Amino acid sequence: MSENTKIVQCFLPAMVAGKYTTEVSQRVIKDKASIQDIKKTFDFGVDAARFTLNPNDIYSVYPPANKSGNYSESLPHLVFTRRTLPWERTLDGKLPVFQRASTPESKRNPQEAPPVPWMTLLLFDEDEMKSLQINRNTIAAIIQPNLNDGIIRPAIFETGATGQEVLKLMEWEDKNNGCFTIDLTKEQFEHYIPSMKSLSLLAHAKEVSIDNKDKEGITDINAEGAGVFAVIVGNRLPAKGKQHTAILVSLEGYTDYLQDADSKKNIPNNHKARLVVLANWNFTDSGNASFSQLADGLEVKSIKIQRGNDAPELMSYFNSGYVPLEHLTRTGASTISWYHGPFVPKLFPATSKCISFASSDAALRYDKTTGFFDISFAAAWQLGRILALQNQEFSKAILNWRMAQNQLEAGKSRGDKLNTILSDDSETNIKDKVTRYLGALHEIEMTSPVETISDLPMTIPQEVKHFLGNLYKLNGIPFSYIVPHEFLLQKEHQKNTGSYTGTLALFYVDPNWIEALLDGALSIGRINKSDALLEQAVNGNFIDGYQTQSIDISSGTIERKGRRLNTTGFLLRSDLVSGWRGLEITAFDADGKLLPALRFERIDSDIFLGIFDGNIADITIKQPYEGLHFGIKNNSTYLKNLKNEDGTNQEITDGTADVNAELNDGLIQNGVIDIAGLASIMQEKLTAKHWMNTTGESKGIYFTSAEFAYQMIDSPVKKSITINVLNTDSHE
Structure with a gap:
């Protein structure tokens, strides 16, 4: 179908x-004769989801939950995060049919006897749901037979309740546990x-591919790095x-009612069938x-x-x-200040060298035109410091590293002073030399050596690199700091459709805001404002997979080589994000080159953030392949x-390359x-038409x-989407 997707019949666990028995045999032989045979039998059980389903097992649903849209031409489906989930049980508690043969040679092909999922997806409209209700129940209300209440229950009975060959509860399952049911x-x-x-065709x-x-939430990944999902599809089109x-229901224990017509067991008149509800949405x-x-x-x-x-x-701001925000000063006065987050509409050039602040107040800027303070960098600096202090691993690692640096520098200084004194060939007596040495040591202690550019080769702790790399990517930054006002990312309600017009907001990442954030984080335990580690951090060198710039320290000052990361990105706020989990998004530069993503994730139910290394020129948004729709066109007639x-289809119109006539001739009744x-x-x-693969033994059967x-x-x-809204002019 595509290089992005491979469709597989099933993945069996x-x-x-179920319950299993294994037999262990041991034979003791002496002088070629058996003197002792030992056999032991062990019973054990294999567990899987049964009466309830972990919400984390569900990756996505379609149509989207609690949404309105054009869904009448697609069968509902549900995508699981685990490849084997629909086949981890069987309807009758026995091995799949093709595994039941007595010898491996006589096992049937799973294509001839395809595994049947133990669940199915039902669909009811609002009129039908008036007489249906999803009830909170207990397992006891499912497994107790013969209650003469007109309810047919799945054949999952307690031990001793019936002599029939039926499923049983496992030892760890409690009949008083809760679940949901529908009759x-x-x-x-x-x-x-x-x-x-x-059923075998609906799973x-x-x-x-999960690259984009x-x-x-993607937990099942194969050896090639692709995500593996299981899909359950319904059999009814929405009205x-x-x-x-x-409603996703369990069919375990209903084997007799699902057989072919000749061997099928019918539900008695005026009776209802009770099914376990595993999931549901509207x-x-x-x-x-x-x-x-x-x-x-x-x-x-x-x-x-x-x-x-x-x-x-105000337009220039x-x-x-920038947005105007209420600002409560340290003295308690209330005023208005300008603020912009790390995402800006113009290209803000980086400073020629790192600027380190002693405090957040030092990062405040005053705008004479409006009489307001610009608190952007002060807020970033203080936030970085707070986040650093909150992260115990980072704060301990950076303090210990600084102490080790100080000790290293102090030891080096002592050695240098001693070597200078010892190499002194003058006639100074030994007493004066010792006095000079002790004075030099006192000077070293009083000056409290701090990290210098020459200390950069010293191994930087991994905890420090990890924290600074994540901070550069704005992980853990409160959303109000990133988007300080709703007008920056607003959805407009469409009265005629009941939906919202989504917003794709493009931005540059302000390197100075990022620098202030990182400087605040590195301020803990720092004595000297000069911090070579900051230069490394603002270059993006601590981001996994990136080494954007080397540092030349031979001259005693930092000389930049290579480049800093040029980061742009987008914030997508749309029902596309909330309705289609696993949305595939790619960004390209003006030369059509795919841009590597520094950060790429859904940060809220309907907001997606992408930050890239490079200038975005084009963005492509694609439906998730694991949730492609089972579609049947439905204008005045059904078309497929x-x-x-x-x-592809060869545009053949003689009925041999479509199933239109059959669909309209009775294959669909009431949408089913x-x-x-x-x-x-x-x-x-x-x-x-020879459109199926007829190679090999199967010959297309x-x-x-x-x-x-x-x-x-x-x-x-x-x-x-071609991007033409990013302003490449530098901010003045």
């Missing part, structure tokens, strides 16, 4: 959940629950213009706000307040990224084309798709969930 009527169960064959896995993603509830189909519409509606701007036409004398091996029937027709048509997913998914939506 080494052992599915479906006989008609709802039979219409909405997929068949056994359909697959994906291996996805926020990696938070247009309605609110919906998607969304509304409003006919608007699709991924494409949200991406096209982004407002691209510089990170500045775009107001003040009625006060033109706003255009430089088939894809050949390279993912006959998945097994659809897959069978797809396989038949693909085979007839297998059509698993991977092939089905390949045919059903839509191509990812891609939005390219």
